[in-house]
Amino acid sequence: MTTALSDPWPAPLASTSRGPLDALVSIPGSKSLSNRYLILAALGSQSVVLEGLLRSRDTELMMAALRTLGVRCEVDAREETTVTVTPPESGRFTGNVRVDCGLAGTVMRFVPALALYADGPVTFDGDAQAYHRPMAPLLDGLVQLGARVDWLGEEGFLPFVLTPPEPDELSGERHVRVDASSSSQFISGLLLAASRWSHLLRLTHTGETLPSMPHIRMTMADIQSAGGQVDLDMTGDTGQPATWSVPSSFVQLPSHVLVEPDLSNAAPFACAALIAGGTVRIPLWPSTSTQPGALLPDYLRAFGAEVSLDEDTHILTVQGTGHIRGVGQLDLGPAGEIAPTLAALATLADSDSTFTGIAHLRGHETDRLAALSTEIRRIGGSVEETADGLHFHAVSRDQLHGAVMETYADHRMATFAALLGLVIPGIDVVNVATTKKTIPDFVGMWTAMLGQENEA
Ligand SMILES: O=C(O)C1=C[C@@H](OP(=O)(O)O)[C@@H](O)[C@H](O)C1
Ligand SMILES: C=C(OP(=O)(O)O)C(=O)O
Incomplete structure (x- = not known):
């Protein structure tokens, strides 16, 4: 109650x-772990049971977004913090849908990573206050991977439509460059997208400063716990963490994960x-x-x-x-x-x-x-x-x-x-x-x- x-x-x-x-x-x-596990579970091919999941507005928005994209999120009848996530059988997410991000950074910066693998355009919107949160570097990164972005309001901010590339364009070695000085979530979102990419994907941060490095390391560790690989080269020109390399792999979280x-x-x-x-x-x-x-x-x-x-x-x-x-x-x-x-x-x-x-x-x-x-x-x-x-x-x-x-x-x-x-x-x-x-x-x-x- x-x-x-x-x-x-x-x-x-x-x-x-x-x-x-x-x-x-x-x-x-944890909000950050809950929403990463939900995304990674959706990127796999088998059901995952998440225990101790946060049930609050940011995770409800994430689960609603995943359901819209064709992912099943079933809440245990006896324990509301236990949720079973089942990815779509085809491995492709449902397009021609609208995702409400509310004011959740993890929804607005991570779900576009999934939309890259959808079968049609995905519209992203959120609270009026979310229209002020920076989005451009993430979308710039997804455009470098072949997506198209149509800004519906002010350029660089919600709302927008992300049109994924054709399936046969979702391959080949790529090197994406973005400035993540205004949010670590751009790097995390692109790493999550990279975890499904079928060839080596490299990601370089071009900015002077990079906030919230523990959250980026959390993303790396969570992808690794799903069997993926992420290497970080710390020797960039700026002296900051600079280039992440994500070799082709297949991500699947263990069948039970405790948050x-x-x-x-x-x-x-x-x-x-x-x-x-x-x-x-x-x-x-x-x-x-x-x-x-x-x-x-x-x-x-x-x-x-x-x-x-x-x-x-x-x-x-x-x-x-x-x-x-x-x-x-x-x-x-x-x-x-x-x-x-x-x-x-x-x-x-x-x-x-x-x-x-x-x-x-x-x-x-x-x-x-x-x-x-x-x-x-x-x-x-x-x-x-x-x-x-x-x-x-x-x-x-x-x-x-x-x-x-x-x-x-x-x-x-x-x-x-x-x-x-x-x-x-x-x-x-x-x-x-x-x-x-x-x-x-x-x-x-x-x-x-x-x-x-x-x-x-
Ligand atoms: O990846 C995450 O889960 C988060 C990263 C951080 O974002 P910023 O780097 O934008 O601060 C943090 O502030 C936010 O609460 C959660
Ligand atoms: C910055 C925060 O949230 P978000 O995940 O929306 O970026 C926060 O929770 O302090």
Whole structure:
């Protein structure tokens, strides 16, 4: 059962009368892994059972897109996070269809990879806000593989029609060049397309910077777990990861795949321990993971948390005192999706922090650098946008005050506001339901963590 939500939602203060926070919080499946496994299962030839799949807006959009393309996605009647994916028998996806991407980067950047192998044109559309998210480098890459693109709105953005090449043109050695400095998802999408290509395909990143390298390595590892091969040559001119080579192979995921919890979505709950003071424990924390959230324990330590992983129980324990240290300079390029959550810590810290490496957050669900700056100033905080990030000035806690905080249809802006609301009285969060993009019941989890579920 999900919790009924008021709008705006009064973010609960962490209660001082109950003593320090002490909670065990189970986190739903990883968005990034769920949507990669769904795509890779669709690219195979036999059914795959995905267990622990995230069931939230981004994965519902992915499953709806796959069904439209002729892939069966059957939800287990007893366990809704178990889904069996069966690719089309012919190996070709159904064309002359329309795919709704919502605001999901993984849908708008990964599903066009499948459309390359469809039997007719595929129209891609999404939320009005998705029309601002960059798409051109991905489509440019697919055009280099023989597709045609007709932009239906502004060139370089949703909506568009992708017309795949004729089947006999889907072959031959190719070398695709794209600039992925505005999103790693262009590389991931093209690698997923390459995993089905019948000859060697090379992919070169031509830009100066490349964000979210862990997400690209996740794509490589997932293709490898499906029997494919991806090699990365790190010796490009820019000194950045430069050229990926994908030899011809046949991808088939194992018959059962277990999805890890979403470690980036653990961040708001873990950060609550630092802000409210107390302990938050997160079960099923993997010893190693390709998720960028694997970097979270180190980020939390930098802000003053004590973090430990019990290798027997796989419980991650995060302890904080309510006193938060500024971090000085922190390069969040590898894990930009966690930056809005860590921004709540930086806003409440006792000294300055500078986040770097996140210029590309301007093209996320909203312009996150602008959104964070506006909302931090709205509650009395002090922050400046830099060319590639944010600089937070420390302010005393009594300068910070309640307000109705906007969330810009961005799930991470909503969890950011909820974190501030733990210690700043009078924070109301507009459209907290936007958290359903990647967490089915954020408010229910939040109030349960605070021991306030009967008061919600
Ligand atoms: O491939 C993925 O699953 C993701 C890659 C990242 O995208 P960017 O490189 O555009 O930041 C990340 O921010 C997003 O939440 C998920
Ligand atoms: C950037 C994000 O999402 P998307 O997958 O839509 O790019 C995110 O979840 O922070």
